[in-house]
Amino acid sequence: MxxxxxxxxxxxxxxxxxxxxxxxxxxxxxxxxxxxxxxxxxxxxxxxxxxxxxxxxxxxxxxxxxxxxxxxxxxxxxxxxxxxxxxxxxxxxxxxxxxxxxxxxxxxxxxxxxxxxxxxxxxxRFLPAVVELQRILLSGVIGEVRAFQADFSFPPRFDPKSRLFDPALGGGSLLDLGVYPVSFTSMLFGEPERIVSAAHLGITGVDMQMGAVMIYPDGKLAMAFSSLECNGANRAAIQGRLGRIEIAREFFHPEQFSVILQDGSREDYTFPIEGNGYRYEAQEVVERLLAGELESPVMPLDETLAIMRMMDTMRAQWGMVYPNVD
Ligand SMILES: NC(=O)c1ccc[n+]([C@@H]2O[C@H](COP(=O)([O-])OP(=O)(O)OC[C@H]3O[C@@H](n4cnc5c(N)ncnc54)[C@H](OP(=O)(O)O)[C@@H]3O)[C@@H](O)[C@H]2O)c1
The missing domain is CATH 3.40.50.720 (NAD(P)-binding Rossmann-like Domain)
Structure with a gap:
């Protein structure tokens, strides 16, 4: 079929x-x-x-x-x-x-x-490097994961009518870029107990930059940063009791990462994206549909909802609202 x-x-x-x-x-x-x-x-x-x-x-x-x-x-x-x-x-x-x-x-x-x-x-979530990274985390090699940090920034040309800056189109760094570190946090730790965040709102009223700390009942912490004003390396680090995994650049579509252990030993992994990075999520949809399933266990709907709740909490802390949206 x-x-x-x-x-x-x-x-x-x-x-x-x-x-x-x-x-x-x-x-x-x-x-x-x-x-x-x-x-x-x-x-x-x-x-x-x-x-x-x-x-x-x-x-x-x-x-x-x-x-x-x-x-x-x-x-x-x-x-x-x-x-x-x-x-x-x-x-x-x-x-x-x-x-x-x-x-x-x-x-x-x-x-x-x-x-x-x-x-x-x-x-x-569907890219080969991220699938492998999760397998390594589950193997326990870096021990219990206690902290995550990631940033995603890029500075587009300012145009108040573009979707990135127009509040009516959902503009701002959080929904466009910050969603990646927030979603990665959710993938690792689930929904936090508490969020402390701050943002700089620009002249169109959307967040030009934002930073958020997500805090979990057992003391795990995640830190997310996004910006429409800076040019970042877009790194991520997943830190455990026995070591860490570093994604040195473009963590939202990685092909490489490094596992660095307490003793200083380091292993570099490469998992090339073959063809085009969007093929993997599309293949997931096709496979779930062919199996007669209504959602993906990799990106479940309850988790998507939790991610939206996390971003609502952040925006509420900044007093940032979208026009004509309850
Ligand atoms: N996964 C990723 O890597 C990735 C990368 C970039 C963007 N995105 C997401 O994809 C979505 C679109 O982003 P994009 O970069 O493709 O945006 P874009 O280049 O501006 O294209 C958006 C398209 O949406 C349609 N559209 C409908 N109403 C519109 C309106 N009022 N103003 C402008 N366009 C309107 C237009 O298509 P028609 O003229 O044909 O109707 C337009 O070409 C966003 O939600 C963004 O977060 C994801």
């Missing part, structure tokens, strides 16, 4: 994901939907997609499509997911999953009620 994909939107990540789909088995990219026919046609021509829709609604209602990958700005994810699920489609939705936990809970409840597959496209 072949799983037939539709892609909603034609921006940067839609294109990268379409490239990744070329490496996925049992899968076909059959449709694209855009707000304009011209963008749909251009995108479809690049990827040889037969069904080209001039609205998201037409894509959601395309009877040839099994699963829709949503690649719109985060401020649109909630309504886009509801539309697809109500049309009976399975859904893979880009991070940040929604603007807040209330929206996420509603979408998850709808998917469960309709018995449709739903997953947040947190691609990092």
């Amino acid at each position: 072949t799983i037939r994909w539709g892609i909603m939107a034609t921006g940067w990540i839609a294109e990268a994901f379409a490239e990744g789909l070329q490496y996925v088995t049992d899968s076909q990219l059959i449709a694209v939907g855009s707000r304009s026919q011209r963008s749909a046609d251009d995108f479809a021509a690049r990827f040889h997609i037969p069904n080209r829709h001039a609205s998201y609604e037409a894509l959601a209602n395309d009877p040839d499509v099994d699963v829709v990958y949503i690649a719109t700005p985060h401020g649109m994810h909630y309504e886009n997911m509801l539309m697809c699920l109500n049309a009976g489609k399975h859904v893979l939705c880009e991070k940040a999953f929604t603007l807040n936990a209330r929206q996420a809970a509603e979408v998850i409840a709808l998917a469960r009620a309709k018995k449709l597959f739903l997953m947040e496209a947190m691609w990092t």
Whole structure:
């Protein structure tokens, strides 16, 4: 059986994901939907997609499509997911999953009620290096993990209308970049007992930089930093009682990491991304759908909801709200 994909939107990540789909088995990219026919046609021509829709609604209602990958700005994810699920489609939705936990809970409840597959496209978790890193952690070589720290920053050109800075589209560093260290923390430790965070809000009212400490009942600590103002190495360190794992750069899509033990010994690991990093999350969706499952054990929906709650707590501490969102 072949799983037939539709892609909603034609921006940067839609294109990268379409490239990744070329490496996925049992899968076909059959449709694209855009707000304009011209963008749909251009995108479809690049990827040889037969069904080209001039609205998201037409894509959601395309009877040839099994699963829709949503690649719109985060401020649109909630309504886009509801539309697809109500049309009976399975859904893979880009991070940040929604603007807040209330929206996420509603979408998850709808998917469960309709018995449709739903997953947040947190691609990092499916990459070969991260899968192997988790295996090494489970082997106990660095002992009990007690702390995690990671940063993700990059300085885009300032444009108040772009999705990165416009509050109506879910702008700010947290939902775009900070979600990676927050999600990685959740993968390692689950939901914290307490969060202490601070942010610098820019002239459009979104967080330009933020830092958060996540505190667990047994004393584990995680520290996350994200910024739209700096150019960072985007490192991560997972620290245990017997040693640590370091990801020296771009921890959100690593191909290498090092295991460094108390005695100073060091082992470097390399797990290349073959083809395109987005193929792995897409392959997971295909495999779960073929197995008749409604969510992924690697990125479960209850965890996506917890991640949104963690980010709500941070934004509440800064007094940062998105317009027209409860
Ligand atoms: N996983 C990753 O590595 C990764 C990387 C980058 C982004 N993302 C996520 O993917 C999503 C999209 O990011 P992107 O970088 O692809 O953004 P982008 O290049 O700006 O593209 C967003 C697309 O969404 C559609 N759209 C719908 N309403 C829009 C609006 N009001 N303003 C602008 N575009 C609108 C447009 O497609 P049409 O014109 O065809 O309708 C547009 O091309 C975000 O949630 C982001 O967090 C993930």
